[in-house]
Amino acid sequence: MTRHHRLAVDRVACDGRGLCAELLxxxxxxxxxxxxxxxxxxxxxxxxxxxxxxxxxxxxxxxxLERGPDRPVRT
Known part of the structure; x- marks a missing residue:
């Protein structure tokens, strides 16, 4: 099993500087x-x-960065 991660944005807090897009x-x-x-x-x-x-x-x-539940790895 592997743990997956996903990105999330707090749209209220974000002020649109764009640094995240430059870095990722x-x-x-x-x-x-x-x-x-x-x-x-x-x-x-x-x-x-x-x-x-x-x-x-x-x-x-x-x-x-949010961590999701363990999921099986497909092979």
Whole structure:
């Protein structure tokens, strides 16, 4: 079993600086007003460290990494 992670944005707290999209362009794009749009629900394992960095760098703490329940790994 493996634990999956996903990104979430607090849209009220976010002020649209776009730092998350700069640090994690694989998973975050910006809308026409500069606010983040998350491109996927799950964070791939190879991007987990980058996602943690983007969460830690958010100046208003609007980006968070949520951990989901254990799920079986398909082979």
């Amino acid at each position: 362009p694989e998973l975050v794009t910006l809308d026409e007003w500069g606010y983040p749009v998350l491109t996927g629900s799950a964070v791939p394992g190879e991007l987990l460290a980058d996602a943690r960095r983007a969460v830690a760098a958010c100046p208003v703490l609007a980006l968070r």
